Amino acid sequence: MAEPSWLEQLRAARKTALLRDGKRKIHYLFDNGKEMAEEYDLKTNQLLLRKWREKNALGACGSWQVEVGEPDLLVPGALDRELIKESSTNPVFMRKDTKSNFQWRIRNLPYPKDVYRVSVEKDRCCCVVHTTNKKYYKKFSIPDLDRFQLPLDSSALSFSHANNTLIITYQKPTEILTAEDELQKELKKIKAANNGDGECKTQ
Template structure:
């Protein structure tokens, strides 16, 4: 699916909007039955949450799967790393984008920055985080690039480490920025209801 066709899929989906608690919440229903839910900060237009849900075998809605945003609680079960040190809890992996970059934060990584190595694996279409002490390893994809069939570029990748948190950034390609800007324009046109109850208005 190319960049434009992904935008066409978003544009043709059934969308509902809700303005609540300083956030613009958008629900997308696609023709294949998949659902996507996004939350934007009303003041900054920053994407706070994106999650997906699809129907199971018997048409029953499955669990929401978080793509962007902070997990609720401490999702220890989903982590692929052992406890690093006695005084450290398990690493917590989450994605929190900025306007110009995809960004991931991994908390509770109590190592100096020079221990970390972050690179792209173009053949596997993923980003790989490794440590020279072999205490942490993580491989993850960038769904936004997959949906738009854009290649991974190692030059777009950077990372920093502070307060036991590794922050990995990937500069958004111009094609993605253009789609995000168009999509934001679309969702702002939706006449969303305000408040927590009642039905959302549908486009």
């Protein structure tokens, strides 16, 4: 029997919704025990956060792993420009999508645009960022494409650089855009609570 598609898995998951702070927060509990939490902007339906957790071998909940949105770490405050040196702050990698693109931002990369190389490794199903000055290297996958079993397309990948931040953009395939529209219709059918403790819980 074929494994259900990602959209079918989302439909089958137990879902609870909460409207708070101008966001629609959705908590999913899958048959395999995994949990996913998403936050959408109520006005634009833009995905702001997606994170996952699963139970460990002893059955206790593990920590949340952020897939989309600000990583769960303490980002240092804005330092005085004079204090910033190339090696003083580590690069911060995060994903922040737009309606039509997957997008990643890597902060604290001060090198000029021409030193960056961004490419697709189709055999390893990942994207690779490196600098010709050998100061930075990062390999990352696009879980959304993996879940829909879609191949990487190098023509969909582009990047720009501004304010010490490398912005990598991957155009969403039609299949993803269609599925996201379908999902939004499903999510709007869920009766949402208007208050709560900020974390949707499903027993």
